[in-house]
Amino acid sequence: xIVLFYLAAAxxxxxTIAVLFQRNIxxxxxxxxxxxxxxxxxxxxxxxxxxxxxxxxVYAGAIMVLFLFVIMMLNLGLRSREQENSWLSNGIWxxxxxxxxxxxxxxxxxxxxxxxxAVIVEVGVxxxxxxxxxxxxxxxxxxxxxxLAGLIGAYHLAKK
Amino acid sequence: MYSIPxxxxxxxxxxxxxxxxxxxxTRRNVVFVLMSLEIMLNACGLAFVVVSARWQHADxxxxxxxxxxxxAAEVAVGLGLIIQMFRRFKTVDLNVLSQMKx
Amino acid sequence: MLDLIWLxxxxxxxxxxxxxxxxxxxxxxxxAIVGAGSVGLAFLVAVLASIEVLNSSDGHLSRxxxxxxxxxxxxxxxxxxxxxxxxxxxxxxSGVGFLIHLYSTGFMIEDPSYxxxxxxxxxxxxxxxxxxxxxxxxxxxxxWEGVGLCSYLLIGFWYENPANGYAARKAFVVTRVGxxxxxxxxxxxxxxxxxxxxxxxxxxxxxxxxxxxGVAVAAALLLLGGAVGKSAQLPLQTWLPDAxxxxxxxxxxxxxxxxxxxxxYLIARTHILxxxxxxxxxxxxxxGLITLLMAGFTAxxxxxxxxxxxxxxxxQIGYMFLGLGVGAWSASIFHLMTHAFFKALLFLAAGTVILxxxxxxxxxxxxxxxxxxxxxxxxxxxxxxxxxxxxxTSGYFSKDEILLAALESGGSGTILWLGGVIGxxxxxxxxxxxxxxxxxxxxxxxxxxxxxxxMAAPLVILxxxxxxGGFIHIPVDAVFAHGEAVHEEHHVSILVHGxxxxxxxxxxxxxxxxxxxxxxxxxxxxxxxxxxxxxxxxFNHWGMDRLYDTLFVIPYMFLARIxxxxxxxxxxxxxxxxxxxxxxxxxxxxxxxxxxYAASVVAGVIVLLAIGALL
Numbered sequence: 001x002i003v004l005f006y007l008a009a010a011x012x013x014x015x016t017i018a019v020l021f022q023r024n025i026x027x028x029x030x031x032x033x034x035x036x037x038x039x040x041x042x043x044x045x046x047x048x049x050x051x052x053x054x055x056x057x058v059y060a061g062a063i064m065v066l067f068l069f070v071i072m073m074l075n076l077g078l079r080s081r082e083q084e085n086s087w088l089s090n091g092i093w094x095x096x097x098x099x100x101x102x103x104x105x106x107x108x109x110x111x112x113x114x115x116x117x118a119v120i121v122e123v124g125v126x127x128x129x130x131x132x133x134x135x136x137x138x139x140x141x142x143x144x145x146x147x148l149a150g151l152i153g154a155y156h157l158a159k160k
Numbered sequence: 161m162y163s164i165p166x167x168x169x170x171x172x173x174x175x176x177x178x179x180x181x182x183x184x185x186t187r188r189n190v191v192f193v194l195m196s197l198e199i200m201l202n203a204c205g206l207a208f209v210v211v212s213a214r215w216q217h218a219d220x221x222x223x224x225x226x227x228x229x230x231x232a233a234e235v236a237v238g239l240g241l242i243i244q245m246f247r248r249f250k251t252v253d254l255n256v257l258s259q260m261k262x
Numbered sequence: 263m264l265d266l267i268w269l270x271x272x273x274x275x276x277x278x279x280x281x282x283x284x285x286x287x288x289x290x291x292x293x294a295i296v297g298a299g300s301v302g303l304a305f306l307v308a309v310l311a312s313i314e315v316l317n318s319s320d321g322h323l324s325r326x327x328x329x330x331x332x333x334x335x336x337x338x339x340x341x342x343x344x345x346x347x348x349x350x351x352x353x354x355x356s357g358v359g360f361l362i363h364l365y366s367t368g369f370m371i372e373d374p375s376y377x378x379x380x381x382x383x384x385x386x387x388x389x390x391x392x393x394x395x396x397x398x399x400x401x402x403x404x405x406w407e408g409v410g411l412c413s414y415l416l417i418g419f420w421y422e423n424p425a426n427g428y429a430a431r432k433a434f435v436v437t438r439v440g441x442x443x444x445x446x447x448x449x450x451x452x453x454x455x456x457x458x459x460x461x462x463x464x465x466x467x468x469x470x471x472x473x474x475x476g477v478a479v480a481a482a483l484l485l486l487g488g489a490v491g492k493s494a495q496l497p498l499q500t501w502l503p504d505a506x507x508x509x510x511x512x513x514x515x516x517x518x519x520x521x522x523x524x525x526x527y528l529i530a531r532t533h534i535l536x537x538x539x540x541x542x543x544x545x546x547x548x549x550g551l552i553t554l555l556m557a558g559f560t561a562x563x564x565x566x567x568x569x570x571x572x573x574x575x576x577x578q579i580g581y582m583f584l585g586l587g588v589g590a591w592s593a594s595i596f597h598l599m600t601h602a603f604f605k606a607l608l609f610l611a612a613g614t615v616i617l618x619x620x621x622x623x624x625x626x627x628x629x630x631x632x633x634x635x636x637x638x639x640x641x642x643x644x645x646x647x648x649x650x651x652x653x654x655t656s657g658y659f660s661k662d663e664i665l666l667a668a669l670e671s672g673g674s675g676t677i678l679w680l681g682g683v684i685g686x687x688x689x690x691x692x693x694x695x696x697x698x699x700x701x702x703x704x705x706x707x708x709x710x711x712x713x714x715x716x717m718a719a720p721l722v723i724l725x726x727x728x729x730x731g732g733f734i735h736i737p738v739d740a741v742f743a744h745g746e747a748v749h750e751e752h753h754v755s756i757l758v759h760g761x762x763x764x765x766x767x768x769x770x771x772x773x774x775x776x777x778x779x780x781x782x783x784x785x786x787x788x789x790x791x792x793x794x795x796x797x798x799x800x801f802n803h804w805g806m807d808r809l810y811d812t813l814f815v816i817p818y819m820f821l822a823r824i825x826x827x828x829x830x831x832x833x834x835x836x837x838x839x840x841x842x843x844x845x846x847x848x849x850x851x852x853x854x855x856x857x858x859y860a861a862s863v864v865a866g867v868i869v870l871l872a873i874g875a876l877l
Contacts, residue, residue, distance in 0.1 A: 001162050009172045016179045016199055025191055032195055039176075039206055046169065046213040051205075051221045058228050059202065063235050070239040071191060074246050080189070083253075087188040096185035099864050104178040106871045111170045117163040120213060127218045136222050143229040150233025157240030160247075184860055254856055261854030 001045050001120075008041035023084040025071050029064060036060040047122040169210035176203035190245065190252045194238050201231045267311055267325050267342055270352065270395065273304040274388040281381035290376050297380030298363035301387050305356035312349040316737055321345055324397055331400075338458060343397035346737035350595055351394040351527060354602050358519045359387050361720035365610050366511040368716035369617060373509075379419065383515070386412035390520050394527060399448050399458040402528070406444070406492065409521045410437050416516060417508040426507045433501040440491015440498050444528075447484030450477070464534040471538050482535050482542040485528060486549075493525030493579050496553045500806050502576055506568040510613030513568060518575050518609050519602035526582045526598055530591050533742065537589075547587020547668070551681045554580030556804050558688040562695070563801040566623045567612050570696050573803075574649065575605060577685065581664055584678060590667030591742040597660035603731050604648035604657055607724035611641035614717060615700065618709040625696060630705030637713050639701050641721045646693040648728040650766045651686060659732035661686065662762055669758065683765050690769025691776075698777040 015035040022028035036059050043052035132140060180203060183196025205224040212220020242252065249256045277300030281293060288296075315323050322345035330340045344352075363383060370379055386409060393405025418430030452458050454477055455466040471478045489495075494502040494517075505517050516522070529536060529546065536543045554577045561573035578601050585594035615638050619628060632639050648657035661682075669679040713721075775781045787793045799805065851862070 002164055005164055005168075009168070012172065013175060013179075016176055019195065019199070020179065020183050020186070022192075025189070028192060028195060032199070035176075035199070036202060039202060042169070042172070042206065043209055046164065046166075046210055048209050048213055048221050051209050051224050054225060054228060055202075055205075058232065059198075063198065063232055066235055066239060067191070067195065070242060073243065074191075074252065076252065080252070084189060087253075088186070092186055093182075095861070096182045099185065099861065099868065100178040100181045102868050103181065103864065103871070104174055106868065106875060107174040107177070108171065109875060110871075111167060111174065116214075117165050119161055119163045119216075121161070121216045123213070123216065123218050123221065128221050131218045131222055132225070139222065139226060143226055146233050147229060150236045154236035154240040157237065158243045181864060185857055185864065188857075257856060258854035261852055 005042060005045040008038045008045065011035075012038040012042065021088075023081055023088070025076070025080065025084075026068070029067055029071070033060050033064050036064070045120075047120040049122065050125045050128045166210050166214045169213075170207060173203045173207035173210065176200075176206065188254050190242055190254050193254060194235065194242070197238075198231060198235065201227060201234075265325070266307065267344070267395075268327055270304055270307045270311065270342075270356075271388045271391040273300040273307065274384040274391070276300060277384035278381050278388060281377050281384065284377070286375070286377040288377060290371065293377045293380055294367040297384060298360065298367055300384055301356060301360045301363045304387065304391065305353075305360045308352040308356045311344060312353060315344045315349055316346070321737075321741075326397075335456060336452065336458075338398050338400040340401060341397040342395040343461065344395065345741050346739070347527075347530060347595065347741045348394055350599060350736050350738060352391060354599050355387065355390050355394065355520050358602050358606050358724070359390075359515060361723055362511050362515045362519070362606060362610065365514075365613070365717050365720040366509075368714045369511055369613055370509065375419070379416075379509070382412055382415045382419070383512070386416065386516060386521075390524070393524060396460075398460060399451070399463070402460075402531075403445070403448065406441065406488075406524065409516070409524060410434065410441065410492070413437075413505070413516050413521055416512040417505045419508050419512070423507075429501075429504040429507040433505050436498050436501040437491045440488045443484050443486075443491070444488025447481055447488065450481050450484060454481070460531060464532070467535055467538060473538050474540060475538070478535065478538040479542055482532075482539040483545075485532060485535065486542060486546060489525030489528050490549060491525070492528075493522050493583070494576050495525070495580060495583055496549050496556070497806075499553060499557070499576050500803070500810060503569050503572045503803065506566070506572050510568070510609060510616060513572070514606045514609035514613070517572065518605035522575060522579055523582070523598050523602070526579065526586065526594060529583075529586050530595055530742075533586075533591055536586070543587055543589070544674070545587070547584050547678055550580040550583025550585075550587055551678055551685075552580075553577070554584065554685045555681060555688075558685050558692065559800045560803045561692040562688060563797050565626055567615065567625050567628075567696065567700065568609075568623060570625070570692060571605070571608055571612060574608075574689070574693065575601075577689065578605065578649070581661060581682065581685070584668060584682060585664035588664075588668045588671040588675060588678065590664055592736065592738045593660065593663035593667055595738055596736055597657075597664055599734070599736060600648065600656035600660040600728070600731050603724055604645045604655075604728040607641055607721065607728050608645040608649065610717075610721055610724065611638045611645060614638040614641075614713055614721070619707055622707060625699045627706055628700045629703040629707075630701070631709065632701040634705070634709050635701075635713075637718055637721055641725055642697050642701065644725045644728050646697050649693050650690040650770065652766055652770075653763055654732070656728055656731035656733075658763075665762060666758075683762065686762075687765050687769045687772075690766040691773045694770050694773035695777050698773060702778055 012035050015031045015038065018031045019028050019035065022031065037056060040052040040055040040060070043049075043055060177200050180196045180199030183199060184193055187193055187196065205227045208220040208223045208227070210220075212218065212223075245257065246252060277296050280296055281288070315321070322343065324341060324343040326339050326341035328340050330338050332338075363380070366379065366383070370376055373379065389405045389408025389412060391405075393402055393409060396402035396405060414430045414434040417433055418427045420426050448458060451463060455463055455470065457463060457466065467478065491498040502517060502522070506513055508516075536546065557573045557576035557580065561570050561577065564570045564573060578597070582594045582597050582601070585591075585597060615628065615631060615635060616623060618635055618638075622628065644655075648655040651658040651661040665679055665682045665686075668675050668682060671678075776783075802808065
């Protein structure tokens with residue numbers, strides 16, 4: 001399991017880096033799906049199968065498919081590939097990398113010193129369900145309203 | 161039962177977040193920016209789940225569910241905006257959206 | 263009666279308010295009745311009040327109208343104090359004032375701003391009355407400023423001509439210098455003696471200050487500064503000749519009979535202060551003497567009829583200052599009164615001449631007016647006689663009183679006396695020069711006398727007063743009884759008396775020879791060489807205007823021109839500039855680029871995390 005964790009973590013990192021360098025949008029999306037699926041595996045190794053399933057179904061499934069639909073609707077074509085080539089010059093990586101690097105260092109600084117090992121107990125669907133419709137039922141309702149708002153917004157914005 | 165040093169999980173989340181940030185700041189194609197935002201959101205969710213696993217309760221997973229919902233709604237609206245932008249400006253270059261300058 | 267003393271300045275003030283608030287909409291005869299009538303009523307009140315004061319037990323009365331200001335230790339009330347000196351002043355002001363108002367109802371009849379004229383005149387009379395009735399120096403200063411304001415308003419009465427406005431401003435600014443000196447004197451007096459009530463001040467000063475102490479000298483000097491400003495003495499006398507730009511009645515009232523005597527009144531009122539600073543008192547006498555002589559020489563060369571009379575006024579007030587300087591307080595006040603009579607007479611008569619000749623001022627363009635303007639002629643003869651101090655006119659008594667007191671004061675008194683006698687000689691020469699040139703000789707400019715009743719009656723009354731006024735005994739003995747030898751018999755020889763009678767007569771004869779029979783020619787004297795340069799020097803009043811121009815006006819204008827961009831304002835412009843620059847810098851952060859904004863968010867997060875980690 002521990003090995004699975006490290007493996008899945010490595011794949012997630014590599015595929016995310018790959019997303020950044022892609023010129024072709026669809027290829028980037030595929031790499032992103034890969035990244036998301038490996039993160040799902042990481043969830044599973046941490047004893048959260050429900051989260052893993054949700055990640056796979058909703059994130060990698062619905063959201064990425066939504067992306068793909070829109071990209072195909074936009075019908076950008078080959079033109080976009082040349083565009084991307086021209087836009088991604090070498091110089092523009094410097095500042096973002098530096099800033100993100102600093103941020104990463106700060107975050108790692110905060111995380112440091114928490115090195116207890118976590119004994120992994122599987123927290124299954126049952127516990128999640130009990131919590132969801134117990135203390136967090138209000139959150140569920142609000143989430144549903146949020147989705148409704150998103151739906152209406154998206155419908156209106158995409159209208160001709 | 162096995163145990164994983166959950167600090168490494170958090171390190172993974174932080175790294176994914178930073179990578180997503182690089183993507184937001186670098187790319188000029190608005191679809192890529194949206195994708196990088198998704199990476200960042202995912203990293204946050206990862207952090208929540210890892211922490212909840214440490215304390216062995218389900219709250220983190222519920223938070224992750226909320227984040228997921230949020231991401232879904234946000235992507236829907238965002239993609240709708242991208243469609244509008246494409247219809248108006250005939251391009252997905254982020255730099256054309258610069259009318260609000262001082 | 264004394265409870266109604268507020269009516270004394272109240273009537274003219276009411277007159278001013280009525281005329282000011284109706285703004286020229288009243289018909290002219292109503293304006294005349296209101297304007298002159300208010301001063302006439304004031305005169306009645308003054309007479310009644312004077313009777314009451316003189317019959318009172320200790321010779322003075324006071325009335326407090328209301329508390330004007332009270333702050334901490336300082337209190338100034340609106341209260342009036344009447345003693346013998348006040349009685350003389352209010353009778354002169356309201357009496358001569360009334361006569362001049364009556365004259366003006368005829369003189370100014372064709373002027374479109376008739377109502378405004380009387381409004382200002384009434385305000386002036388009210389302020390002057392407040393000045394002399396004041397019980398404390400603050401109220402006196404109120405009256406002082408009030409008369410200064412009215413003087414400005416009336417000199418610049420015909421404001422459409424910018425030269426008049428210039429003359430008015432000059433008068434105001436020059437007297438302002440004096441006023442500032444006086445204000446500082448008031449501050450000094452209050453800080454040292456704790457009160458500004460005049461009678462209390464005198465008592466406190468005597469008790470607390472040594473004779474000749476620095477603070478007494480300073481206070482007296484500062485008050486003297488105010489007095490020379492208002493009374494047009496050296497060094498602040500340059501405004502009075504130019505003030506002749508105003509209408510003739512105001513030259514008579516303000517610049518002959520009343521306002522210019524305010525300085526003399528101030529010094530007489532605070533005479534104890536001057537006695538405590540003998541050096542300053544000596545300075546008063548010398549200021550008087552020098553001014554007297556300077557003005558006398560200048561009057562010899564002038565050709566504008568009003569300017570001659572103006573320099574004559576400066577000269578006569580110099581006599582009053584001379585008298586004050588040697589301690590002859592009541593003699594000076596006496597001369598003040600007689601001077602008011604004959605100088606007002608002379609100015610009003612000059613007004614008649616000017617009016618009849620359609621505003622001609624140059625005496626060399628007149629001549630032979632004797633036949634055409636009899637009223638003016640006789641007024642001038644009587645007035646000039648009094649001015650010259652020919653025997654048994656009013657001027658004779660008062661001027662001789664002063665000169666004898668000067669002679670008896672010992673030390674430099676002899677020089678002062680001699681200067682006064684020389685001044686009297688020249689007074690005779692220039693005043694009869696005026697008479698001979700205007701009223702005798704060939705007639706260049708025929709005229710018809712335009713003297714109605716309203717103009718003739720005051721001339722007659724003033725002429726009578728100028729002749730017999732010398733026999734009036736003014737009731738100021740009690741006021742100045744403190745340390746002055748009043749009316750003691752003057753132990754001087756017959757020779758001195760004879761000299762003082764003879765010198766003016768010799769002056770008249772000299773003037774006759776030069777200007778009537780033309781035995782000697784004044785033109786030849788002034789034609790070339792020393793005579794010409796002296797003539798020019800005296801004509802420009804000893805170069806005083808040029809001196810002040812060079813000393814003060816030109817440097818000030820130079821500085822003002824340098825500061826045209828207004829350095830102080832530039833400093834505040836700096837604030838504006840700084841805010842504009844910082845604003846434009848801030849605007850540069852709004853590029854409209856999304857990635858720029860995202861980057862700024864990231865930068866902010868980094869900074870916050872850093873702060874969080876540090877804390």
